[in-house]
Amino acid sequence: MANDTSHYVARAPRYEVQDGQRLQLTVRNLAEDAAEAREVKLVDLSRQGLQVQAAVLVSEGDRLVVELHDPTGATLIQQQATVRWQKPAEPLGWLIGCQFTDELSWEVLGELFLHELIAAPEGKVDKA
Numbered sequence: 001m002a003n004d005t006s007h008y009v010a011r012a013p014r015y016e017v018q019d020g021q022r023l024q025l026t027v028r029n030l031a032e033d034a035a036e037a038r039e040v041k042l043v044d045l046s047r048q049g050l051q052v053q054a055a056v057l058v059s060e061g062d063r064l065v066v067e068l069h070d071p072t073g074a075t076l077i078q079q080q081a082t083v084r085w086q087k088p089a090e091p092l093g094w095l096i097g098c099q100f101t102d103e104l105s106w107e108v109l110g111e112l113f114l115h116e117l118i119a120a121p122e123g124k125v126d127k128a
Contacts (some may be wrong), residue, residue: 047104
């Protein structure tokens with residue numbers, strides 16, 4: 001069974017990841033002593049937070065350091081975030097929603113759009 005997102009309410013604007021293969025996203029849990037960074041898959045992103053898919057479960061309220069790197073290894077985002085929710089993802093792992101401590105700047109979002117790393121969801125683009 002595919003991931004059931006029927007009850008998921010996307011808070012606009014959420015931006016879809018264009019090509020997850022080109023991005024490396026790591027998270028480090030601040031609650032763990034000598035926490036090591038773990039690679040996770042970026043699902044979507046907004047100025048306020050992100051959704052990731054991870055093999056390891058974290059707890060709601062955990063504080064994380066989130067780092068997003070481009071294919072050259074350059075850091076695009078380095079933010080602290082708080083885990084707000086998690087749910088099982090099929091076939092394995094967890095979908096995890098995190099809220100950034102500080103909103104992403106419009107400049108950072110603009111760079112992600114310019115490099116075609118994120119895009120507005122299909123059917124959600126203003127035609128004005």
